[in-house]
Amino acid sequence: MTDRFIRVALAGIGSCASSFVQATVLSRDSGPRMAGVMHEHIGGYRLGDVEFVAAFDVDGNKVGQDLADAIAVAPTAALNHVPVPLTGVRVRSGPLLDGLDGNLSEMVHPHPDCASLTAADVTAALRQSRAQVLVCFLPTGSTAAVQAYARASAEAGVAFVNATPEPVANRAELVELFVSRGVPLLGDDLRSHLGATTLHTALLELLQSRGMHVANTYQLNVGGNMDFYNLADPTRSRSKQISKRRALTSAGIDSDDVAAGPNGYVKYLGDRKVCFLRIEAEGILGTPVSMEIRLEVEDSPNAASVVANAVRIARTAADQGLVGVVDPVCPFLFKSPPAGLPESEALRRFQHFVEKSARPATAYTGAARS
Incomplete structure (x- = not known):
């Protein structure tokens, strides 16, 4: 029997992170069926089993705040649908790199610590928090920053969900890093649930x-x-x-x-x-x-519905010993997986993975790598 909780870290505490945190809180208090969530259980996990253990951002107004407070700090636009109690998780400074290039530099002022931080610092923080899954919500165009978090996640042995269109699952060097470290990888570019x-x-x-x-x-x-x-x-x-x-x-x-x-x-x-x-x-x-x-x-809630699937898939993949890109599910969850499929076939393979994962006596091995 696996640990009941999924220890999740978030990189980028913006609108998508806000909706995802709210959705997990609602799931803990809701009945067996929650609108917008396809499966109550994936691999034995409910959405309410997510436990946030680390959070990273570069915004000076969010760093140091409890995650529950940081998700409501401007310029986050997500609406507050659900009261979020204090989590005890303080938002840490993350590596700046190219995270605020372009228009965002006019709206967000980075915390001074961010300029000197590296992927190694993220790896250390992930290990300290005992995170099991890292979800990357960094801005589009932040190629260096996204890939730094990906490397940090692989080195820490933490499954990585790349919600951004920056290439991680589509970059051979990074895929091989996840394979060599024995870590699952999901990406790239999260689909909206009905977008x-x-x-x-x-x-x-x-x-x-x-x-x-x-x-x-x-x-x-x-x-x-x-x-x-x-x-x-x-x-x-x-x-x-x-x-x-x-x-x-x-x-x-x-x-x-x-x-x-x-x-x-x-x-x-x-x-x-x-x-x-x-x-x-x-x-x-x-x-x-x-x-x-x-x-x-x-x-943002439209994205949270998909992250609700992706995080539980990532934890389930780790439970089953799958490493590298979890091929059967990525065409349904992401716009730019390494190998895309038509909508109906992507859904069929995703549902098959979920159904096989619900049978504890028969581990799914279709995407296992040696």
């Missing part, structure tokens, strides 16, 4: 299943949180554009010339994201079919 990419790829698969030819499509996204503020800088959004196109390519279309957000920062939207989606297709006798959809979601 623009999930809806877009599902619709494309539906049209193709009917034998229709997709001629043109676009996906335009605007929002008002710090993610969109950061991505308004073209030098920071490149990896996100690549990630979204990879997801569309996995859905079976040529995405080289497809416009697929993010496309603008609209402050008054706050943590809401609005997607404008159009698909043009051709049916029998060349007949045209087109659709336009406006999707509006609260952005």
